[in-house]
Amino acid sequence: MKIAIIGAGIIGSLIAREFTKYKVEVEIFEKLPDVGWGVTKANSGILHAGYDDEPNTLRAKYCSRGNEMYTELSEELNFKIKRTGSLVAAFNDKEVKILEELLKRGKINGVKDLRILSRLSALEIEPNLSREIVAALYSPNAGVLAPWEVAQAAVENALNNGAKIHLSTKVESIFEEGEKYRLRTSKGIFLFDVVVNAAGLWADELAESAGVKVTPLHPRRGQYILLDQPNVVRTVLFPTPSRAGKGILVLPTIHNTTLLGPTSEDLLPIEKEVTETTAEGLSKVVKKAKKLVPLINLSKTLRTFAGLRPENDIKDFVIKRESNMIHIVATRSPGLTAAPAIAGDIVGEIVEKLNLQKKDDFHPIRKAIPKIVDMSDEEKEKLISQNPSYGKVICRCNKVTEGEIVEAIRHGARTLDGVKFRTTAMFGRCQGSFCMVKIMNIMRREIGENFEEIVKNFPNSHIVDGVVR
Amino acid sequence: MKRLEYDVVILGGGAAGMGAIRGALSQNASVLLVEREASTGGVLNQCIHNGFGVRVFKKELTGPEYHEMYLEKLKGFDAMYEATVLDIDSESRLLKVISASGIYKIRYGALVLATGARERPFEALRVPGSRPSGIFTAGLAQHFVNLENRLPGRKAIVIGSGDIGLIMARRLTLEGVEVEGVYEIMPYQGGLTRNVVQCLKDFNIPLHLSTSVVKVHGKERLEGVTVAKFIDGNPVSGTERFIGCDTLIASVGLIPENDLVDKEIEISSSGGAVVDDLMRTSVDNIFAAGNNVCIHDLVDFVTVEGEGAGQNAARVAKKEKMPKRVGIFKKGKGIRVISIHYTTATIPFKMYVRVDHPMDMAILRINDTNLKTVLNAKPSEMIEFTLDPTKYNLKGEIELSAVEAKR
Numbered sequence: 001m002k003i004a005i006i007g008a009g010i011i012g013s014l015i016a017r018e019f020t021k022y023k024v025e026v027e028i029f030e031k032l033p034d035v036g037w038g039v040t041k042a043n044s045g046i047l048h049a050g051y052d053d054e055p056n057t058l059r060a061k062y063c064s065r066g067n068e069m070y071t072e073l074s075e076e077l078n079f080k081i082k083r084t085g086s087l088v089a090a091f092n093d094k095e096v097k098i099l100e101e102l103l104k105r106g107k108i109n110g111v112k113d114l115r116i117l118s119r120l121s122a123l124e125i126e127p128n129l130s131r132e133i134v135a136a137l138y139s140p141n142a143g144v145l146a147p148w149e150v151a152q153a154a155v156e157n158a159l160n161n162g163a164k165i166h167l168s169t170k171v172e173s174i175f176e177e178g179e180k181y182r183l184r185t186s187k188g189i190f191l192f193d194v195v196v197n198a199a200g201l202w203a204d205e206l207a208e209s210a211g212v213k214v215t216p217l218h219p220r221r222g223q224y225i226l227l228d229q230p231n232v233v234r235t236v237l238f239p240t241p242s243r244a245g246k247g248i249l250v251l252p253t254i255h256n257t258t259l260l261g262p263t264s265e266d267l268l269p270i271e272k273e274v275t276e277t278t279a280e281g282l283s284k285v286v287k288k289a290k291k292l293v294p295l296i297n298l299s300k301t302l303r304t305f306a307g308l309r310p311e312n313d314i315k316d317f318v319i320k321r322e323s324n325m326i327h328i329v330a331t332r333s334p335g336l337t338a339a340p341a342i343a344g345d346i347v348g349e350i351v352e353k354l355n356l357q358k359k360d361d362f363h364p365i366r367k368a369i370p371k372i373v374d375m376s377d378e379e380k381e382k383l384i385s386q387n388p389s390y391g392k393v394i395c396r397c398n399k400v401t402e403g404e405i406v407e408a409i410r411h412g413a414r415t416l417d418g419v420k421f422r423t424t425a426m427f428g429r430c431q432g433s434f435c436m437v438k439i440m441n442i443m444r445r446e447i448g449e450n451f452e453e454i455v456k457n458f459p460n461s462h463i464v465d466g467v468v469r
Numbered sequence: 470m471k472r473l474e475y476d477v478v479i480l481g482g483g484a485a486g487m488g489a490i491r492g493a494l495s496q497n498a499s500v501l502l503v504e505r506e507a508s509t510g511g512v513l514n515q516c517i518h519n520g521f522g523v524r525v526f527k528k529e530l531t532g533p534e535y536h537e538m539y540l541e542k543l544k545g546f547d548a549m550y551e552a553t554v555l556d557i558d559s560e561s562r563l564l565k566v567i568s569a570s571g572i573y574k575i576r577y578g579a580l581v582l583a584t585g586a587r588e589r590p591f592e593a594l595r596v597p598g599s600r601p602s603g604i605f606t607a608g609l610a611q612h613f614v615n616l617e618n619r620l621p622g623r624k625a626i627v628i629g630s631g632d633i634g635l636i637m638a639r640r641l642t643l644e645g646v647e648v649e650g651v652y653e654i655m656p657y658q659g660g661l662t663r664n665v666v667q668c669l670k671d672f673n674i675p676l677h678l679s680t681s682v683v684k685v686h687g688k689e690r691l692e693g694v695t696v697a698k699f700i701d702g703n704p705v706s707g708t709e710r711f712i713g714c715d716t717l718i719a720s721v722g723l724i725p726e727n728d729l730v731d732k733e734i735e736i737s738s739s740g741g742a743v744v745d746d747l748m749r750t751s752v753d754n755i756f757a758a759g760n761n762v763c764i765h766d767l768v769d770f771v772t773v774e775g776e777g778a779g780q781n782a783a784r785v786a787k788k789e790k791m792p793k794r795v796g797i798f799k800k801g802k803g804i805r806v807i808s809i810h811y812t813t814a815t816i817p818f819k820m821y822v823r824v825d826h827p828m829d830m831a832i833l834r835i836n837d838t839n840l841k842t843v844l845n846a847k848p849s850e851m852i853e854f855t856l857d858p859t860k861y862n863l864k865g866e867i868e869l870s871a872v873e874a875k876r
Contacts, residue, residue, distance in 0.1 A: 225595065277597045279683070303592035305600065377470060377565070381572050388569035393553035396505060401567075429728075431590035433606040437617060451619055456602035460689035463602055464619035465715070468644050 001025065001354065004183055004192040006171045006206065008035035010147050011331055012198035013154035014343035017077075020161035022347075022356040027192070028155065028163060029185060031170040031202075033458065034418050036151030039200045040336070041421070042275070042307020043222065044249060044262060045147050046236055048334040049086060049139035051106030051114055052246060058317040060109045062338035062345075067141060069340035077153035078368035079145065080254050086142030086236035087117075087126055089133045089292060095240035099137045102241075106139070114139050126235055128295045142236050146254050147336050148421050156411060157366035161359075168459075171199070173209035174325065181210075181325060194350060197327040201272045201310045207320060207327040214318050214329045218269045219308035222262025223281035225289075228429045229300040230256045237292050246333065248288035250296065255398070255424055257302060260289040266311065275306045302429060309333060319346070326350070369407045369422060373399040394442070395435045397428020405439055409446045417457040419443070436463070471573045475501040475547070476786035477779065478564060478577040480554060480729075483511020484768045485759025486583035487539050488775020489782065490546050493581070496783035500546040501575065503566055507550050510536035511585055512608065513768065515615045518636055520663070524769035535768060549573070559733045559752050578786025579754040581778050582742060584726040586760035591628065591719035598684040603691030607633035607720040614640055622716030626694060627651040628682055632660035632766075634720020639668035641718075648674050649712055654681035654699050657827045659720070660849055661766060682717070683709060691715050725761045737810065739763065745794050745811035746818035746856075748778035753791070756782045763808045763821065766851045770821065774808075796863040801870030803831065805848055812856070814863040821851045828873040835861055836868055846871065 001024040005016040008030035019026045032038060050064030074081045090096045099116055106114040115138055122136035123129055129136075155165060170186040174195055183190045199206045204217040231252070239247040245264045253259050263281045267274055282304055290296050312318065312330040317338070320327040326346055331338070350356070372380055372390055383403070384391040390403035400423045408422035416432070419425055419439055426432035426439070440454050440463065455461045476498035479489045486502060487509055493500045502509070513521070516532030523529060526538060552568035557580070564580070566573040588606040605613070605621050611633060613619045625646050627634045630653040638648045651669060656679045658665050669676050677696070683704045684695040694717060698708035725741040727734075735743040735751035741764075742750050742757035750757050758778035759771040785791060792813040798820075800807055805825035809818065824831055824846045831846035832839055833854070838861065841854050856863065 273688070276599050277595075279597045282595055282597060298595075301593045301595055303590075303600075304595050304597075372567070377572050380567065381470060384567075384569065384571050391567050391569040391571060392551050393505070393567060396553065399553070399555065429590075429593075430587050431592045433588055433590055433609040436609060437612050451617065456689075458689040461602040462690065463621075464613055464617075465622045466620045468614055468618045468620055 001194070001356065002027065002192045003194040003196070004029060004181070004190065005196045005198060007038070007198035007200055007203070008151060008155055008165065009038050009040040009198060009200050010036065010151050010336055010339045011328055011342060012196070013151040013158070014339050015196055015198060015346060016163055017154040017158040017161070018343045018347040020158045020163050021359060021362045022351060023359055024356060026158060026163035027190070028158070028165040029169050029171050029183070030165065030167050033168050033415060034412070034421070035155045035165075036148035036421070037457070039307065039309060039331070040147045040151050042224070042305055043147060043309065043333070043336060044251065044259065045144055045253060046251065046336070047081065047143040047145060048337045049106065049114065049142045050109050050111045050334070050337070051102045051137070051139065052241060053105075053109060053334065055105065055108045058319065059334060059338065062317070062341040063334045064109055064111050066334075066338040066341035069344070070145070073340050074145070076364045077150070077157055077366045079149040079153045081143050081145040082254055083141065083143040084235045084252060085125070085138065085140045086238060087122055087129070088137040088238040088240055089122070089129060090135045090240050091133055093134070096135050098240050099135060102137055111139065111141070113141060126233060126237065128232055128293050129237060130292055130294055144236065144251060144254050152411070152422060153366050153368070157364070160366065161362055171206065174206060176210070194324045194354070195326070196346065197325070200331070201308060203310065203327060203329040207329060210322070210325060212320055212322050212325070212327055214320055214327060215312040215314055216269060217310045217312055217330060219267045219272050219274065220311040220332070221265040221267055221274065221281075221306055221308055223277045223285055223304065223306040224259055224261030225282060225285050225298070225304050226253075226302045227258040227260065227297065227300045228302045229258045229297050232258050232295055233293060239288065239292060248285055250289050250293045255427065260296065261285050262307070267308070272308065275308060277304045277306045281306070303431060317342070324350070324354070369404055369411055372401050372404065394438050395423070395425035395428065397430050398424045400425040402442060405442050406446055409443065414447065415455050415457050416440070416463070471571055472576070473501065473573055474576040475499045476578040477501070477581060477782045478503060478575055479581040479583055479779070481511065481583035481585055482509035482548070483583060483585050483759065484513060484771040485585070485775035485778070486511070486581070487543060488772040489581040489583055489758060489779030490543050492776040492779025493783040494543065494545060496780055496787070498578075498783035498786055502546060502548040503552050503554060503564070504548060504550050505553055509540055515608070515611050517615050518640070521768050524767065525772050539772065554729055557729055557733060559755060562754065577754070579756065579782035581775070581782050582727070582730060582750070582755065582757040582761055583759050583775055584729070584761045586723040586725050586764055588633070588719075589722040589724055591717065591721065594721060596682050596685055599687055601685070601687040601689055601691045603687070603715050604685070604717045604719065607631065607637045607718050610637050610718050611640065614644060620644060620646060621718070622646065624649060624714045625716035625718055626712055626714050627718045627720060629653060629719060629721035630659040630665070630676060631720035631722065632664050634718060635660045635664040635668040637718050637720070638674050639672055642672050642674065646716070649714055650675040650677055652677045652680045652682065652696055654679070654702070657847060658849055662847070662850065685717075691717055723760065723764045725763065727761055730755070739806055743810045746809055746813055746816070747781040747791065748774060749781060749791070754782070754785050763806050765821065770853070773819070796865060796867050799866055799868045801834070801868040803828070803871030803873065804869055807869060812858070812863045812867075814858040817855050817857040819853060820856050821853050822869060823848050823851055824871045828871065830874045830876050831871045832874050834870045834872060844876070
């Protein structure tokens with residue numbers, strides 16, 4: 001039994017890993033050069049509590065369950081989550097009414113420990129929140145994580161359990177061919193018994209190619225500003241939501257920076273690669289974030305970025321089954337939170353339908369890249385005595401060592417961004433100006449590439465261009 | 470965990486740190502240098518242009534020559550290379566250092582911070598557009614060209630007119646890279662006039678003042694930028710112009726590197742360590758010198774500052790009683806940066822200041838007394854003078870100001 005997963009974003013990765021628990025052959029197809037580089041890379045990285053989603057939607061069905069599943073998942077796959085809690089701030093009585101509705105909705109959705117706090121109690125939890133708030137909805141179960149780390153971890157664990165991955169391989173179309181499915185890709189034709197389409201922004205077009213009608217997608221752009229201003233907020237701070245969405249947030253990231261954003265701009269369906277930031281978008285982020293947290297210090301800007309979320313007109317996930325083909329479309333917010341629950345259900349469904357057998361030797365644990373900066377002195381000493389390169393700091397901003405960079409390469413990093421998103425080297429306040437050359441020299445030694453061949457991320461994103469005469 | 474103990478520990482082996490080693494050794498202190506890189510020299514190693522050493526060696530040297538010649542003066546200190554300080558505990562006088570040979574706890578009698586500065590990266594400017602490769606700080610481009618022998622690209626623009634940016638405009642031109650121009654958001658240059666003349670004018674590279682980037686283009690590698698005129702920090706609509714280029718060199722400011730100590734010692738509004746005329750910070754046995762105090766124009770000044778810091782650190786480590794601070798300097802009208810914030814009013818000392826806007830003629834004043842007249846004063850050029858406590862009243866609050874005058 002051969003199963004194809006199209007898309008190594010968070011949903012595809014978790015589905016692939018889930019399938020490797022069974023006696024099947026799993027192959028992952030990813031258009032980009034690394035895992036988790038699409039929608040998964042550039043969003044807010046929040047574990048939502050689940051009060052925001054209208055009851056009877058798929059979002060409501062999967063959000064709070066997915067949230068709970070992350071605790072065990074993070075232990076097995078060794079990625080970090082932080083249950084920071086979240087606050088939705090109301091600035092006037094009209095907004096308090098909306099908080100009350102959210103509270104009701106949360107109860108229907110089965111969200112635990114949700115409550116409305118007075119102004120003072122909210123300020124006690126979040127001292128830097130604007131003094132102008134009148135109340136806030138608090139959920140202790142919301143949290144933050146780095147979504148790409150989940151995709152990396154899930155894919156690594158899937159590969160360890162026998163899956164295969166085809167990176168930089170675009171699936172162009174799916175054809176039913178008798179009992180099987182023929183995938184036409186940029187690297188040839190492949191045949192599979194089961195196909196899961198988790199192609200993110202392109203899931204609608206891919207479903208269409210297989211003759212399956214789904215609600216069309218358009219990208220919704222979110223622009224962000226990342227600040228080197230740790231601990232300015234402790235929880236995920238939302239304004240009161242409006243028709244346009246959850247609004248512009250201020251939140252602590254898992255890497256101890258502060259994230260502002262996103263905007264919510266509906267782009268045309270043909271604009272699925274338009275990830276530019278704009279002057280209007282960034283100034284909107286600044287204005288709204290400062291309203292929530294006046295202490296925001298923009299001189300601490302690390303960088304800006306923008307990501308696209310797959311949106312449809314019904315504002316809900318669409319999961320379409322067509323014999324042994326499943327299309328997962330419009331995994332907009334809270335897609336990240338919902339992902340483990342979606343993966344569990346979809347794999348469960350196929351397992352039951354095709355009567356798949358469990359493997360005896362599935363190994364659920366993925367070993368993470370050591371993180372020197374998080375270790376006790378004794379742990380550091382022990383690791384350095386085994387491998388001295390764990391004592392050589394390469395990224396001075398985030399204290400990432402040579403050993404970690406070598407390990408990231410062994411975990412699959414082939415580009416500077418591959419190293420960055422596995423180690424946090426170059427993520428800090430110098431944005432790589434001190435450590436990039438050192439990292440390129442390590443890559444040259446470990447992978448055997450020339451300086452000229454090393455790229456930032458995509459094939460034409462080389463760093464240097466030739467030798468000084 | 471290994472334990473070490475020294476009279477004076479110096480963080481950073483660049484120009485200031487080497488000066489501090491010399492200063493501390495001159496007082497017969499035991500000295501340990503903790504350096505991140507594999508050797509001393511800091512940024513001097515990649516500064517292969519000349520202009521160094523006019524004060525200290527009385528001749529014009531390149532950065533590596535300056536480093537080598539100064540290193541010859543240093544005998545009898547210990548050093549840990551490729552070692553990074555993880556933590557400073559100023560109450561117990563303990564440093565925690567990580568290196569390939571393990572974790573060290575090092576007790577110091579006195580500490581000298583000589584951690585230099587870092588460049589503000591282009592990303593921090595929040596310029597809209599895409600995020601391709603091909604964007605470098607001037608120092609990173611200099612590292613690629615001078616130490617790795619690699620060209621960053623074929624057609625470059627330089628954003629910001631700081632000294633390293635100007636020097637890189639010339640360096641890239643000499644290596645056959647087309648440098649389209651240097652763009653400065655302010656109505657005046659950011660670097661030394663000497664560099665504007667020798668690096669831009671002599672090579673016909675245009676300097677566009679009040680102009681900067683408003684958009685970055687290119688998905689994978691940089692394909693171009695849109696520049697526009699700026700007034701008071703805001704782009705003027707209708708003045709946009711596209712420039713095709715594959716390389717952007719950013720020289721948009723240096724930031725004093727004080728991340729390790731910003732909770733331990735007083736830091737000025739410009740990010741520098743606040744020091745007195747002994748180069749002593751707000752903690753009695755922690756000294757600072759060089760670009761982590763304030764951004765200097767000349768390496769020679771940094772060396773001299775380091776020497777003083779090292780000497781005084783050794784005196785403190787040897788329990789010598791040091792004078793107390795009796796005067797505090799305030800930035801008055803026309804002054805953006807001052808190097809020394811407090812004085813003990815015991816010995817004459819050097820003060821460096823920067824004016825806050827270009828002045829045809831600036832009269833520098835200490836309280837109500839005229840100190841010095843400077844023609845063509847610019848924020849980019851440090852003004853240096855000696856303050857002698859026998860000549861001026863340096864007790865209490867002392868205001869330094871610069872008044873614009875007609876020639």
